[in-house]
Amino acid sequence: MEHLNDKPAWTLARNPMGRLVWTGADGIEQVGVVPVRAFPLGAPDEGLSLVSPDGHELVWIDSLDAVAEPARALIAEELALREFVPEIVRLVGVSTFSTPSTWTVETDRGATTFVLKAEEDIRRLTGSALLIASAHGIAFRIHDRFGLDRASRRLLERFL
Template identity: 50%
Template sequence: MSQYPKPHQLERDALGRLVLIDAVGTRHVGVYPVRAFPITAPGAGISIMDQSGKELCWFDGITTIPEGELALLEEGLAAREFMPVIEKITEVSTFATPSIWDIETDRGPTRIRLKGEEDIRRIAGNTLLIADSNGLQFLIKDSTQLDKVSKKLLDRFR
């Protein structure tokens, strides 16, 4: 059961910030949602945090969030969670590191620089997280679902 009683309310203020109004009427301006398990269980465990990082509310899952407020939370999560999904690896400059990778993501084609093989991490099952030299994180949801060329290029680094 959610720790988010009905008297709480979420809304946007005139500046577009997310506002939580708690059970006693206190307005918490600039709150933001955070997923507990953004990759392995994105629909489970969502917290509402204040600007100092203190948890104000907890939802066991998205099914416990009222429909009107769910849209606000999803907007906040989308703005906060920028993790492009790699759909295809088209070219790799060298099979030694550092190397330059040309990839296609769900947000379009790009080029990343891989510093070392340790920048490719297995998260769960066939899910991989790749960190480029600028600190951006890229996700491969299921490495077994990549095309043949992408799998071959990726296998050279694992």
């Protein structure tokens, strides 16, 4: 295993099938590597690994900003493909103030509705951030609950 601060001699590319290929300092290629964040919600750009298909860490990266292009862009693309966490920017309405309830929201990716099964499916993160899990397993994030508009905050407070 290499450590980024040890000035590793590795490269990252995408093969014709769209899979990431990591080539180590020894010239050995690993096809199908996966970037994995250590702290995906609390510090998404700090602490991530490139992991081989068999689950072994190939390289530890302290900060994505420390990775040179084009490897940084490839890692960011792969993470975006794997991580789908829309951010709620406004609560439009809820069907009832008890659970389960259907929420209608506006996200950074468009309007949607989802079912909140239980109040326990709303998790508090660092600061004023929240993570809300829908009945179908999709995670929605609220970056700053206090930054929402007044009507959205009122609806949300009924569940916190």
